[in-house]
Amino acid sequence: MAKSCKVNDSCIGCGMCMSICDAVFALNAEGKAENILGDIPADLEASVEEAAANCPVQAIEVK
Numbered sequence: 799m800a801k802s803c804k805v806n807d808s809c810i811g812c813g814m815c816m817s818i819c820d821a822v823f824a825l826n827a828e829g830k831a832e833n834i835l836g837d838i839p840a841d842l843e844a845s846v847e848e849a850a851a852n853c854p855v856q857a858i859e860v861k
């Protein structure tokens with residue numbers, strides 16, 4: 799099953815996740831990151847995990 803991820807409210811909009819994986823993460827109108835892709839394709843799982851690990855406030859939840 800494809801993994802999913804979402805960004806929770808603790809996001810501070812630092813941009814780190816976008817610099818790691820701009821296919822999945824983008825800033826929304828509130829200046830917070832969001833998942834713009836939906837389910838994570840297998841070839842992007844590693845970079846989503848890397849983005850989650852590097853988020854300074856652990857705002858990225860990967861399931």
Ligand code: SF4
Pocket residue numbers: 805808809810811812813814815816823830831852853854855856857858
């Ligand atoms: S790395 Fe974390 S805090 Fe920074 S924009 Fe992405 S989700 Fe938000």
